[in-house]
Amino acid sequence: MSMVDYETVMSAAEQKCIQGGIRFTKRRKQVLSVLIEADVALSAYEIAERCNADSDSNMPAMSVYRILDLFQEQNFIHKLEIANKYVCCSHISCSHEHDESQFLICGSCRHVEEINLCEDAVKALQTAASAAGFSAISPQLEIKGRCAQCEQSEGKAVTS
Amino acid sequence: MSMVDYETVMSAAEQKCIQGGIRFTKRRKQVLSVLIEADVALSAYEIAERCNADSDSNMPAMSVYRILDLFQEQNFIHKLEIANKYVCCSHISCSHEHDESQFLICGSCRHVEEINLCEDAVKALQTAASAAGFSAISPQLEIKGRCAQCEQSEGKAVTS
DNA sequence: GCCCTAATTGATATATTGTATCGATCCCTT
DNA sequence: AAGGGATCGATACAATATATCAATTAGGGC
Numbered sequence: 001m002s003m004v005d006y007e008t009v010m011s012a013a014e015q016k017c018i019q020g021g022i023r024f025t026k027r028r029k030q031v032l033s034v035l036i037e038a039d040v041a042l043s044a045y046e047i048a049e050r051c052n053a054d055s056d057s058n059m060p061a062m063s064v065y066r067i068l069d070l071f072q073e074q075n076f077i078h079k080l081e082i083a084n085k086y087v088c089c090s091h092i093s094c095s096h097e098h099d100e101s102q103f104l105i106c107g108s109c110r111h112v113e114e115i116n117l118c119e120d121a122v123k124a125l126q127t128a129a130s131a132a133g134f135s136a137i138s139p140q141l142e143i144k145g146r147c148a149q150c151e152q153s154e155g156k157a158v159t160s
Numbered sequence: 161m162s163m164v165d166y167e168t169v170m171s172a173a174e175q176k177c178i179q180g181g182i183r184f185t186k187r188r189k190q191v192l193s194v195l196i197e198a199d200v201a202l203s204a205y206e207i208a209e210r211c212n213a214d215s216d217s218n219m220p221a222m223s224v225y226r227i228l229d230l231f232q233e234q235n236f237i238h239k240l241e242i243a244n245k246y247v248c249c250s251h252i253s254c255s256h257e258h259d260e261s262q263f264l265i266c267g268s269c270r271h272v273e274e275i276n277l278c279e280d281a282v283k284a285l286q287t288a289a290s291a292a293g294f295s296a297i298s299p300q301l302e303i304k305g306r307c308a309q310c311e312q313s314e315g316k317a318v319t320s
Numbered sequence: 321g322c323c324c325t326a327a328t329t330g331a332t333a334t335a336t337t338g339t340a341t342c343g344a345t346c347c348c349t350t
Numbered sequence: 351a352a353g354g355g356a357t358c359g360a361t362a363c364a365a366t367a368t369a370t371c372a373a374t375t376a377g378g379g380c
Contacts, residue, residue, distance in 0.1 A: 022356080022357095023346095023347085023356075023357075025346095025357070025358090027357085027358075028357095043336080043337075044337070044338080045336075045337075058359095060358090060359070060360080061337090061338090062338095062339090062358090062359080062360080062361090063357095063358065063359080065337090065338065065339080066357085066358085081241065081242040081304070082241040082242060082302065084336085084337065084338090102288070104289055104292055104294050104297070106294070107298060113292045113293070113294065115288050115289070115291070115292045116288070117284065117285070117288050118284055118288070120280070120281075120284060121280075121281050121284030121285060121288070124277065124278055124280060124281030124284070125277070125281060125303060128262070128275050128276070128277050128278070128281070129264055129275070129303065129305050131275070132264055132273045132275045133273070133307060133308040134264045134266070134273065134305035134306060134307055134308070135305075135306055135307075135308055135311040136305060136306050136311065137264070137303055137304065137305035137306075138267060138303075138304040138305055138306075140304070141303065141304075142242065142302060142304070143285060143289060143297055143298075143301065144241065144297070144298040144300070144301075144302070145289050145294035145295075145296060145297035145298055146294060146295055146296050146297075146298075147293060147294055147295075148293040148294070148295055151295040151296065182327080182328095183327075183328075183376075183377095185327095185328070185329090185375095185376095187328085187329075188328095203365080203366075204365095204366070204367080205365070205366075220329090220330070220331080221366090221367090222329090222330080222331080222332090222367095222368090223328095223329065223330080225366090225367065225368080226328085226329085244365085244366065244367095
């Protein structure tokens with residue numbers, strides 16, 4: 001999220017918008033900025049709040065949802081459906097194809113960590129999925145777990 | 161879900177409640193019945209509707225949520241957080257330990273299919289998770305994909 | 321059997337997340 | 351400059367979930 005250079009990502013996004021025939025408007029820049037600069041996954045309403053935090057802008061949640069939908073189509077962001085939150089894709093400015101992404105999500109505090117699974121594990125998932133008639137699994141995987149901090153602090157079980 | 165015998169599951173649940181010192185009340189029986197007999201994952205409000213469908217019962221959604229929480233603690237059911245729906249655990253009446261469960265969820269139509277991953281794939285997930293500081297991943301895995309029917313019918317991409 | 325206590329339920333309000341709709345505005349193309 | 355599609359504003363509403371507190375019910379000891 002903040003490992004990549006802000007300007008690089010923003011201009012890459014702008015280029016991809018132009019190539020896709022859509023506009024990279026002020027609203028859209030605001031939302032992408034917030035997501036690039038966030039070090040955690042954010043809900044749509046949290047994104048709206050952050051857009052409105054330090055300016056005279058009035059970003060309605062409705063617009064955030066519209067822009068998030070657009071960004072998902074463009075593969076600029078991922079929705080973490082387990083957490084109902086959104087994160088910036090770490091490969092916006094990469095020229096190569098969209099990678100698989102795997103996210104660990106803490107069942108207690110909802111902390112999110114991005115990991116890289118070995119290819120074999122991913123292949124095993126693909127195989128199991130196609131055996132069940134699912135022709136394509138999403139390149140994105142959400143895994144619910146329990147982060148070190150929560151594990152340490154108290155013993156309440158992960159809701160399975 | 162309906163591969164297991166209704167009576168077997170209900171009485172196993174009753175036994176586990178007694179052992180856990182909680183009551184297996186009429187309300188709770190209603191909810192579990194609905195989930196056992198459902199062949200698809202249901203939302204909390206859908207469960208309430210089905211409870212109220214063919215009787216003079218008036219199950220409020222509030223009660224459904226309370227009972228679902230309880231059942232999750234007892235490992236009677238799973239919440240599919242990607243779909244915001246609930247399914248009966250297929251191992252309520254098993255004496256052995258709670259198995260891993262993996263659910264494929266169609267990103268288009270939300271159809272749910274339960275699969276069994278090979279141990280190696282699960283181990284790979286566990287390893288990757290602990291490398292990232294997640295001490296325990298949930299035994300349940302939700303995988304978003306695209307079911308055969310949706311793949312066939314139209315070409316809209318899975319939201320990644 | 322009766323009472324005490326804790327578990328369970330009822331009832332209501334409210335928070336959070338997300339979708340639908342329709343008119344206004346902006347901006348590119350001609 | 352005008353037409354038309356993309357974008358945005360504004361409002362309403364649906365779906366999912368939590369908080370709270372009073373009322374009721376059910377077991378366990380006497």
